[in-house]
Amino acid sequence: MGSLIAVGSATLVVSRKNPVHSVLFLIVSLLSVALLFLLLGAQFIAALQVIVYAGAIVVLFLFVIMLLNVRRELAVFHSSLAQRITAIVLVAVLLIQTLMIAVASLVWVRKEAWVTQPSVSFGTVQAVGRELFARYLFQFEVASVLLLAAIVAAVSIVKKRL
Amino acid sequence: MLSHYLAVSAVLFAIGVTGVLLRRNLLIVLMSIELMLNAANLAFVTFSRAIGGMDGQIIVLFVMTIAAAEVAVGLAIVLAVFRVRETTNVDKINLLKW
Numbered sequence: 001m002g003s004l005i006a007v008g009s010a011t012l013v014v015s016r017k018n019p020v021h022s023v024l025f026l027i028v029s030l031l032s033v034a035l036l037f038l039l040l041g042a043q044f045i046a047a048l049q050v051i052v053y054a055g056a057i058v059v060l061f062l063f064v065i066m067l068l069n070v071r072r073e074l075a076v077f078h079s080s081l082a083q084r085i086t087a088i089v090l091v092a093v094l095l096i097q098t099l100m101i102a103v104a105s106l107v108w109v110r111k112e113a114w115v116t117q118p119s120v121s122f123g124t125v126q127a128v129g130r131e132l133f134a135r136y137l138f139q140f141e142v143a144s145v146l147l148l149a150a151i152v153a154a155v156s157i158v159k160k161r162l
Numbered sequence: 163m164l165s166h167y168l169a170v171s172a173v174l175f176a177i178g179v180t181g182v183l184l185r186r187n188l189l190i191v192l193m194s195i196e197l198m199l200n201a202a203n204l205a206f207v208t209f210s211r212a213i214g215g216m217d218g219q220i221i222v223l224f225v226m227t228i229a230a231a232e233v234a235v236g237l238a239i240v241l242a243v244f245r246v247r248e249t250t251n252v253d254k255i256n257l258l259k260w
Contacts, residue, residue: 019189026193033174033200036167040211045219049203052226057196057233064237065189068244087183094176098169122211123219131216132223143227150231154238 019070023061030054042123167208174201188243188250192236199229 030053037046121127132140174197181194203222210218243255 019187022190022193026196029174029197030200033204036170036204037207040164040167040207042207042210042219042222045203045207045222048223048226052230053196053200057230060233060237061189061193064240067241068250070187070189070250083183087180090179090183091176094172094179098172098176101165101168101172104165119214122214122216127216128219128223131220136220139224143224146231147227150234154234157235157238157242 019065020062023058023065026061027054027058030058040123044123044125044128046123164208164212168205171201171204171208174198174204186251186253188240188252188255191252192233192240195236196229196233199225 030049034046034049034054037043037049178194178196178198178201181197182191185191185194203225206218206222206225208218210216210222240250244250247255249255
């Protein structure tokens with residue numbers, strides 16, 4: 001059910017004329033992906049998804065849409081023929097891969113290679129924190145430098161007078 | 163079954179690809195990029211569940227950080243371009259086109 005909502009709302013994101021409608025369907029699809037994370041047992045990542053993606057990034061999008069006063073479009077798809085053919089080919093490849101995944105799960109993978117019952121502390125904050133601050137400490141610090149760079153870049157791009 | 167989540171991730175990615183390639187509004191293109199990043203996150207968490215280790219979720223944390231930074235910079239670029247060109251249509255933002 002969650003996957004149906006995710007796929008359906010994602011289709012609606014890319015196909016609405018009014019960009020505010022697209023943002024609303026983006027919220028729905030982000031929340032449904034958070035639900036899928038919960039179903040997989042990753043509670044911390046699900047909460048992070050709601051807070052960071054559906055909370056902050058979508059608000060940024062809405063700010064920009066309201067600032068620029070983006071109008072409702074006249075037509076949704078008016079791209080050139082080459083772009084349409086490329087898009088169709090890429091989407092066909094990806095959907096064939098989806099089909100292959102589905103077939104492989106039914107036909108080939110007989111013995112359960114997946115861990116059916118993960119440990120109790122699988123997606124908890126403590127487990128993520130333990131890994132993050134022990135093995136991935138350097139990457140964590142680099143991510144903070146990346147955020148600093150993003151802040152500096154965003155402000156310096158938008159400033160009118162240096 | 164965990165392969166269902168992988169299939170959903172692939173379909174979400176495909177929908178994001180169509181959004182990036184076929185839509186002309188720059189903001190919708192950025193939203194489709196977010197969809198693609200979400201699909202990748204879903205695949206990462208699925209494989210983390212399959213293996214049982216926490217590495218996939220740590221990577222998802224970093225991917226979310228990078229996505230947030232990229233959205234901030236991307237929207238700043240949209241604002242700066244809109245100030246000059248007065249449009250969000252990607253076909254009209256073609257100064258660098260050969």
